[in-house]
Amino acid sequence: MKDTPINFEIVKEKINQSKIENVGRASIREIKKLIDDIEKETGEKFVRMEMGIPGLPASEKGVEAEINALRKGVANTYPDIQGIPQFKDEVSRFVKFFLDVDVDPEGCIPTVGSMQGSFAAFITTSRMYEKQDRILFLDPGFPVHKQQLQVLGQKWETFDVYNYRGEKLRDKLESFLSKENICALLYSNPNNPSWICFTEKELKIIAELADKYNVVVLEDLAYIAMDFRKELYHPGKPPYQATAARYTDNYILFISSSKAFSYAGQRIGMMAVSNNLFEKKCPDLKRYYNTDLFGRAMIFGTVYALSAGVTHSAQYAVAAMLKAANDGEFNFVEVVKEYGEKAKIMKKLFTENGFYIVYDKDENDPIADGFYFTFAYPGFSGDELLKEMLYYGISAITLAITGSERLEGIRACVSLIQRNQFPDLEYRLKKFNEHHSIKI
Numbered sequence: 001m002k003d004t005p006i007n008f009e010i011v012k013e014k015i016n017q018s019k020i021e022n023v024g025r026a027s028i029r030e031i032k033k034l035i036d037d038i039e040k041e042t043g044e045k046f047v048r049m050e051m052g053i054p055g056l057p058a059s060e061k062g063v064e065a066e067i068n069a070l071r072k073g074v075a076n077t078y079p080d081i082q083g084i085p086q087f088k089d090e091v092s093r094f095v096k097f098f099l100d101v102d103v104d105p106e107g108c109i110p111t112v113g114s115m116q117g118s119f120a121a122f123i124t125t126s127r128m129y130e131k132q133d134r135i136l137f138l139d140p141g142f143p144v145h146k147q148q149l150q151v152l153g154q155k156w157e158t159f160d161v162y163n164y165r166g167e168k169l170r171d172k173l174e175s176f177l178s179k180e181n182i183c184a185l186l187y188s189n190p191n192n193p194s195w196i197c198f199t200e201k202e203l204k205i206i207a208e209l210a211d212k213y214n215v216v217v218l219e220d221l222a223y224i225a226m227d228f229r230k231e232l233y234h235p236g237k238p239p240y241q242a243t244a245a246r247y248t249d250n251y252i253l254f255i256s257s258s259k260a261f262s263y264a265g266q267r268i269g270m271m272a273v274s275n276n277l278f279e280k281k282c283p284d285l286k287r288y289y290n291t292d293l294f295g296r297a298m299i300f301g302t303v304y305a306l307s308a309g310v311t312h313s314a315q316y317a318v319a320a321m322l323k324a325a326n327d328g329e330f331n332f333v334e335v336v337k338e339y340g341e342k343a344k345i346m347k348k349l350f351t352e353n354g355f356y357i358v359y360d361k362d363e364n365d366p367i368a369d370g371f372y373f374t375f376a377y378p379g380f381s382g383d384e385l386l387k388e389m390l391y392y393g394i395s396a397i398t399l400a401i402t403g404s405e406r407l408e409g410i411r412a413c414v415s416l417i418q419r420n421q422f423p424d425l426e427y428r429l430k431k432f433n434e435h436h437s438i439k440i
C-alpha cells in the first residue's frame with residue numbers, strides 16, 4: 001500500500017476494471033469515464049485536465065438570441081443549408097475584423113460544431129482531384145480529426161512540427177507536398193494540444209507551398225484570438241489573429257463557438273471558404289456531386305448529406321454574439337483570458353516540482369499561456385507518467401494520441417480547474433516529486 005494522495009488500491013482496481021489495456025493510449029472519453037469511476041469510489045476530487053470542456057458560462061448574448069428565436073417559432077422550420085443571412089453576414093464581418101481577410105457571406109457556412117466543418121472539408125477536398133486524395137496533418141493535433149478520416153476510410157500523412165519550426169518547415173512540408181497526392185493540409189492555431197502558435201513567417205511558408213502544389217489550407221481556429229501575448233480584440237484594427245489566409249486564396253477557416261464563446265453545448269461552428277476556392281471548378285467533383293463547383297458541392301452535396309443544415313436557433317445565437325463582437329460591444333477575448341491566467345500559475349506549479357514543459361517555444365519566443373500546455377517528468381514515458389499521476393489525483397491525456405513524436409509528453413487542459421484547486425494541485429505535485437526522485 002503506497003502513501004499516495006488518492007487511495008492506491010482503489011485506483012489500481014479501477015484501472016484494472018476499466019479494461020483499458022494501456023491508459024496512456026486511451027481516448028479522452030475513456031479517461032474521463034475512468035476518472036469518474038475513481039472519483040465516485042474514493043469521494044476525492046481529481047485535478048481534471050483530460051478534456052477541453054469550456055469552464056466558463058455560455059455567452060449570455062447567444063442564449064438570449066436563441067431563446068428569442070425559439071419563441072418566434074423557428075423550431076418548426078428547416079433552416080437553409082447555406083445558413084441564415086444574419087449568420088453569414090456576421091461571419092464575413094468577423095473574419096474581416098479579426099483576421100483582416102475578405103470572405104463573401106456566400107462562403108460563410110454554419111456547421112454542427114467545427115467538427116462537422118472538418119468532416120465536410122475532408123470529404124469535399126479529397127474529391128476535387130482524383131490523384132490528390134490525402135490529408136496532411138501538421139501535428140500534434142486534435143485526435144478526433146484522425147478518427148474522422150479513419151471512419152471515412154481516407155488516407156493521411158503526418159509529421160510533428162516540433163523539429164521543423166521557422167524556415168525548416170519549408171523543406172519538410174515540400175517533402176510531403178511534392179508527392180502531389182495531398183489535397184489539403186490541416187493544423188490548429190493556437191495548437192491543440194501544444195499551444196504553439198505558428199509565426200507569420202511559418203504561415204507564409206504554408207501558404208506559398210499550398211499554392212505551389214494546389215493544396216487547400218484547412219486552418220482550424222478553434223481557439224481564435226486566444227494567443228494572449230497579443231491583444232487581439234479591437235475589431236477592424238491590427239494586430240489580427242495570425243492566419244495563412246492573408247497569404248493564399250485557397251483556404252477554409254474553421255471557427256468554433258465552443259471555446260471563444262463557451263457555446264460548446266449547442267454544437268455550432270462555422271466554415272469560411274475563401275472566395276477563390278468557393279468558385280473553383282473541379283471536373284473530378286462530378287464523380288460524387290451534380291456540380292463541378294467547389295462551393296456548391298460543399299453546401300448542397302456534403303453538408304446537405306451530413307445534416308441538412310444546422311439548428312435554426314443556434315444560428316441566431318452565433319449571429320448575435322458575432323454582431324456584438326464585430327460592433328465593438330462584446331470583448332469575448334477578455335472573458336477567456338482567465339484560461340491564460342490559470343495556465344501561467346499551473347505551469348509554475350509543475351515546473352517548481354520537477355516537471356518540464358515539452359513544447360515551450362514559438363521559434364525563439366516562449367509560447368503563450370492558454371487553454372492547454374504540455375509537460376513531462378524526467379525518466380518517465382508519457383504512458384507511464386499518465387498512469388502514475390492518477391494515484392496523485394491528476395488526470396490528463398498523453399501526447400502519443402495526438403500525433404506528437406514527444407512520447408514523454410502529457411497534455412494538460414486548464415479549463416475545468418478552479419483556482420481553489422491550486423493548493424490541492426500543488427500538494428499532489430509536491431508528493432509526486434517527493435516519491436519520484438529525479439536521476440540526472
Ligand SMILES: Cc1ncc(COP(=O)(O)O)c(C=O)c1O
Pocket residue numbers: 052112113114115116142188192220222255256257258264268269
Ligand atoms: C483543435 C480543435 N478543433 C476542433 C475542435 C472541436 O470544436 P467544436 O466543438 O466546434 O466541434 C476542438 C475541440 O476541442 C479542437 O480542440
